[in-house]
Amino acid sequence: MEQSQQQLLQWLFATAQGNKQAFEQLYQATSGKLFSVSLHLLRRNDWAEDVLQDAYVRIWHNAGDYHAEKGSVMSWMISITRYRALDLLKSRRVKAEHLDLSEELPDEVQPGEAIGLVRDKVKLDDCMQGLADEHRQSIQLAYFNGLSHQEITAHTGSPLGSVKSWIRRGLTQLKRCLEA
Amino acid sequence: MKYQQQELLDALAVDFILGAMRGGARRRFQQLMMARPAVRETVWRWEQHLNPLAEGLPPTPPNPAVWQRIQQRLGWVAPTVSAPPVSYRSVWLGLAFAASVALAAVMLKPMLSSMPQQDIAMIQSSDAKAWWLISKAQQKLTIKATPAVAAETANDYELWMLPANGQAPISLGLLPQQGQRELSWPQAAEGLAIAALAVSLEPRGGSATGAPTGPVLFTAQIVTL
Known part of the structure; x- marks a missing residue:
């Protein structure tokens, strides 16, 4: 389902006014993406569902706090979901126990089929492609799977110092490319 | 803001977003975000840079x-x-x-x-x-x-x-x-x-x-x- 930033903004605005129907439409349009975000970080269906619930309860209550400087509506909702999931990961200290790294991330993020952020994403894809492989992979492992530097080290077999500098250098380069 | 300070802010914002910042450091940073517009704006900017990554994930319809x-x-x-x-x-x-x-x-x-x-x-x-x-x-x-x-x-x-x-x-x-x-x-x-x-x-x-x-x-x- 493809939804424009404009449409999401309308629903979010109506949500902030207490419109339950608009909130349900917002949920129907975005919950699949947010559930994927949560599932990637937590890798457990029940926890991912729990985070999704928390995220939408927050979205309902905080809809009025959204403004454009915080990014697109979708980006704002993704952040709410990610922070909630990271909190849960930390509080359960379960990363090492339940993480199944045998299921590799796709090397490239998939094109098309985006909500709201299409242009941003195309640019990000381009900029990500410009990074060295190990820089890109480290950033993806940290972003999608919430892996710490140590866990990325274990996963890739690279020294801790390298992983840290890959992420840092990769992101510096990414910023230069995105803000160019 | 000095260039180097912005570099540091960028690094901290990214650590915050990726979840690499833990416990007390995370709480102090959150406090800083509330107190200093430059800090929260840096975080928002990095969220906008990084969150499109999640756009590439195929949606998974929840139960x-x-x-x-x-x-x-x-x-x-x-x-x-x-x-x-x-x-x-x-x-x-x-x-x-x-x-x-x-x-x-x-x-x-x-x-x-x-x-x-x-x-x-x-x-x-x-x-x-x-x-x-x-x-x-x-x-x-x-x-x-x-x-x-x-x-x-x-x-x-x-x-x-x-x-x-x-x-x-x-x-x-x-x-x-x-x-x-x-x-x-x-x-x-x-x-x-x-x-x-x-x-x-x-x-x-x-x-x-x-x-x-x-x-x-x-x-x-x-x-x-």
Whole structure:
């Protein structure tokens, strides 16, 4: 389902006014993406569902706090979901126990089929492609799977110092490319 | 703002977003975000840079029950299960225990005083009605259902042990809806410290996945007598 930033903004605005129907439409349009975000970080269906619930309860209550400087509506909702999931990961200290790294991330993020952020994403894809492989992979492992530097080290077999500098250098380069 | 300061802010914002910042550092940074516009604007900018990554993920439609539970949490619909449900959240995030467990322990003590050391727990609903009394001696659990248990014909109540080390819950078996039942303590739970017990509503015969699949209705702490 493809939804424009404009449409999401309308629903979010109506949500902030207490419109339950608009909130349900917002949920129907975005919950699949947010559930994927949560599932990637937590890798457990029940926890991912729990985070999704928390995220939408927050979205309902905080809809009025959204403004454009915080990014697109979708980006704002993704952040709410990610922070909630990271909190849960930390509080359960379960990363090492339940993480199944045998299921590799796709090397490239998939094109098309985006909500709201299409242009941003195309640019990000381009900029990500410009990074060295190990820089890109480290950033993806940290972003999608919430892996710490140590866990990325274990996963890739690279020294801790390298992983840290890959992420840092990769992101510096990414910023230069995105803000160019 | 000096160039170097911005470099530092960028690095901190990225650590914050990726979850690499922990505990006290994270809290201090959150405080800084509230106090300093430049800090929160840096975070927002990096969120906008990085979140499009998530756009590439194929959507996974969540179970329709999630939408039901969101509406319940917002108070739009009444709970659908026969007892007031406790969301997973309280099990996983807080393990908020009923204060009355201690009281129950005092009340039960005379009954149990002639026995060797025992662990007991009382599972009770949010309106403080006891549903099950559970006692553990050596490797045996004895569970007694009270008349307060809401009869479920289509489902079973399943009892779980939540290990204190944070590992996944271990099934202890199905709870009786009336009368008494004895369960043996599973091998997998041997020697593990117990954080709490939890009861979930499962399909008849119990969860097929080995993990709770239905709503978690109750949690209770174990008291050693």
